[in-house]
Amino acid sequence: LLIPHKNMVEDISQNYWIFRFTKSGVKSYPLKLRIAKEYPIDIAIFDLQDPSKLFNDINNFRPLKLRQAFDNINVSELITLLGWPSYTPGETLSIRSGNIVGTAIKSGRFNMLYLSPQIIEGNSGGPVLDKDDNVIGIAQKGNNSNNPNEVTKFVAMRADILISNF
Numbered sequence: 001l002l003i004p005h006k007n008m009v010e011d012i013s014q015n016y017w018i019f020r021f022t023k024s025g026v027k028s029y030p031l032k033l034r035i036a037k038e039y040p041i042d043i044a045i046f047d048l049q050d051p052s053k054l055f056n057d058i059n060n061f062r063p064l065k066l067r068q069a070f071d072n073i074n075v076s077e078l079i080t081l082l083g084w085p086s087y088t089p090g091e092t093l094s095i096r097s098g099n100i101v102g103t104a105i106k107s108g109r110f111n112m113l114y115l116s117p118q119i120i121e122g123n124s125g126g127p128v129l130d131k132d133d134n135v136i137g138i139a140q141k142g143n144n145s146n147n148p149n150e151v152t153k154f155v156a157m158r159a160d161i162l163i164s165n166f
Helices: 161-165
Strands: 009-012 017-022 025-036 044-048 078-083 094-106 110-115 127-129 134-141 154-158
Touching: 078 110, 078 134, 110 134
Parallel strands: none
Antiparallel strands: 009 025, 017 025, 025 044, 078 094, 078 127, 094 110, 110 154, 127 134, 134 154
16 A cells, blocks of 8 residues: 655644533643645544543543554445534434445555445544444545435545554
8 A cells, every 4th residue: 555655744733622512611622633735635633632531521431443454354344434424513423334335446545445324424534443443444425415316435545544644
């Protein structure tokens, strides 16, 4: 897999914060932002300095981890797609189960996964998990149309691109 060299990633650390609204008010947490700058990659990584503080009041919180072995991803493998498609305030996390229906290499170097769950506008960037809840993909493309006759491939970029780039 050919991927952008690490010097194609811009590290932006200053003045970025994530805000969490709770019953007791608004809490803010500093984060580090890294952006891949080489076309056609469109990925930003947000690293919380201490994620346990942001989620300390959520029962059974555990951070997501990348899958270690990407060479054994198979068609028909069970997956879960997470995200907030078409988000409006007050919505809960969308969890959609399905499977990998195909794979491809795009532009000669990007490993892609075709998914059975619909990726709806706004879900881009959401994690795709394997049966053990390891991240194997990043939702990238889906249906942005209201046309029910449109044939759409629901595409995720394989997450091992993060290992070498970020």
